[in-house]
Amino acid sequence: MAEYNYSAMLVGRIQEQAILAEKLSSGEAELIAIYGRRRVGKTFLIRTYFKDKIAFELTGVHEAAFRHQLLNFGFALQSAMKAKLPVATPENWIQAFQMLSQFLNELPVKKPAVIFFDEFPWLHTQKSGFLQAFEHWWNSYASKKTNIKVVICGSAASWMIDHVINNKGGLHNRVTQKIRLLPFSLSETMTYLSTRGIKLNHYLTLQLYMAIGGIPQYLKGIHKGESVAQAIDRLCFTKDGMLKGEFKNLYQSLFKNSHHHEHIIRALAKKGKGLTRNEIITECNLSSGGTATKILKELEESGFISSYIPFNKTEKESLFKLTDEYSLFYLKYIEHAKSSGAGTWLQQSTTSSYSTWSGLAFESICQKHVLQIKKALGIEKVLTNVSSWRHSPSGGVKGTQIDLLIDRQDKVINLCEVKFCQTEFTIDKKYAEELTNKVLIFKSANKIRSSIFPTMITTYGVKNNDYYRNIVQSQIIMDDLFR
Template identity: 55%
Template sequence: MKEIIGRVTEKQLLEQTLKADEAELIAMYGRRRVGKTYLIRKTFQKQLIFEFSGIHNAPLKEQLTNFRNTIAPLLKLSIPLPVPLNWTEAFLILKNYAEPLLKKNKCVIFLDEFPWLSSPKSGFLSAFEFFWNSWGTKQNNLIVTICGSAASWMIQKVVNNKGGLHNRITKKIRLLPFTLAETSDYLNNNNVNLDQYQITQLYMALGGIPQYLKEIAPGQSAAQNIDRICFTKDGALQGEFNNLYQSLFSEADKHVAIVKALAAKPAGLTRKEIIAACHLSTGGTTTLLLQELTESGFISAYLPFAKNTRDSIYKLSDEYSRFYLKFIENSRATGTGTWIKLSAAPSWGSWSGTAFESICLKHTREIKAALGIAGVYTEESAWRHVPGKKQPGAQIDLLFDRQDFCISICEIKFSNTVFTIDKAYAAELVQKCEVFKSNTKTSKTLFIVMVTTFGTQDNSYKTGLVQNDIVLQDLFR
């Protein structure tokens, strides 16, 4: 196996359990293809005594048969092991297998795609609760790691369990996609040598998902790779969208409807606006749908400046979903050369700006460090003002409300050259600040920050207006 890229905090947390003198129950969750299984296997490769994964929508008998087929070779019995009648019996077999090994060394049991094992009426969760509470908690050398791509299920049924697993989780890890810097390290580790602009283009389409980035071939440009992966007949991600949501959510059509509504509104939608756009009920169902999409990493909620959580703005944060809905779904063009042609069209220009904004929202820590305010307490938020009779509308995608009595207002622009502020855009920036001050009544000092790919051209319009210049390189630190 290759080395682990990034995941420093998560790896440290996992390694701590190897030094513990009591039983550990680890819950790890994160969207599909994000690298959960790889991280567990790599970190615990010397201690792993049993690994078993659930199958999506498989009946109980098939899951139990798979369990038997996985554990039978480890037991080395002279007679064939029968298929367990239920999960209680299956966990008894696992207990009897693990006990003698636990007397000698630290041992890890890894149950992957945990939610898929707990199908309706399977009795899996209650059997696992009994297995852990009656036996697992008493084994000081035991680490049980459970993983799931259905993040909301993991939180509701495991992390926030009100029954037998209540307060039993000893470590909780939400695994996020790679940052730009981690993506660069991952590609370099795979002998893919691209500059930061090319990597950013890949990130716009694929996000920081290791399994997607694994498809990137050395010696090809970002455009060539996207072309091959997303638009050719056998491209790895041509049909990924539907599989992705269907495998995670039982009512995936509702989740997809929300994702599509947010894809159509890059500035984001409030809960009320999502309900109207998707024809949803105003009750708890919508709350659950939004929570499931948020916890799974597909959408993000942003708190508007000086507002409470009821006014949160939801935005689509999954790069692949945004790219698929814009360029792959319903596209007449397919085959080699498709993306080379599409990326030269005017629609790519406006889309790339939105995609770059989303990337910047995921790299606020890096932006703060570049601004020299990493140690200053800040509250990050968005802000928008609907135009009225007396005042024009205004929108700020990212601002840092700082404890040092300043507010950094970020203007995010993606281009393939140095960005130039002209007279009209300079006037727009001044007006935006005036509308913001007027409506928020803030007395804090406003700093305009330009976040661009290659910097902002020095000219008379920039001087005295822009206080900070953040470039693509800063996001890779």
């Protein structure tokens, strides 16, 4: 693999930086589409990595009229040209792109020039013709310029996929690279906080991540010298806290008719183990299965929910789970908080609901860190299929749920039990019987021939007693998720 220069200002994003470096030096015109949920760091990545390579930058204005978008284009072109006098506002997007071409013709052809369109979907206002004009400009001009690197970003992930990546018109198969930017991992979160002078151990970083996730803009709100409880109190439980009212803004800024999306998010928040598509349709009183499919796709592509195909099931039987940490935390604690200010979160963390929430949040985080779990098990190079499994009560057999299954090519299945604890977890007689029965039910229901390795994933490990030694084959601790 080629050596790349990585930006010292960027935390993580190693794979993305390598891709951008390769495209920058490709010697060909490039059309790069970057998408990901709001505040995940798309704009920061492009501005920081490309720095002075950006020749022109235009950011769409949310819900602005066609004329205002064109006026904004004129200001952006004036800035790019470093002109003292205002640039004439174009009459339409065809004229706007012609003006952009004239500007780019004056640039040195031997130096890469990055053209950055941020919040690209917002530029395509109704009947504006923006996307058609962009398609024409790319095909007739930009694609022929080997020094031009066009980067388009959008938080409306489903729009980007439908209208750009899977475009059936003038942009069909024109995108040369797509990048879906995900939130920070636990390790990247800890590194990011450290670069800001915030030193938290693994347990405190995990607690913070469970509440607000690995969203850079949210993490930026943490202050040096604050405990996690203090930070959560200030951000989530004060009148002007950054995350106090973020929930509504989050969905309204990304989706039309966002109340449908919120309805599904709320339904999934109540069902931590997930819902099938048909269960969602019923739970949310959706009149059309097609509507449900479209909304679920939009939510999943934007990173708010995840779908999992249960063990030995088909894609049609997929389970959908809410995997956005902030949304779950907001609906569980922030929305109907009866108290506010200092001490609010510490008070909440002593309630019975805390155990349920923390368990679900930790389980979701483990599912996002399967690569780290596989490395800890020493099977990162073994082909695996990751799923979950649930069994409804029938024929006198109890219902059961398996949090995480790692079905391995080497004829072993790691049956993972995820437990969030503030201390070492102890397997007692009752839990040992539950775990043993769970293994038996799973093997019987699925006619398993592979060996089953019961695997514990906990924060501080499992006490080494007789029950542990007789049942558990492997264990993963919180520290492993940070590697």
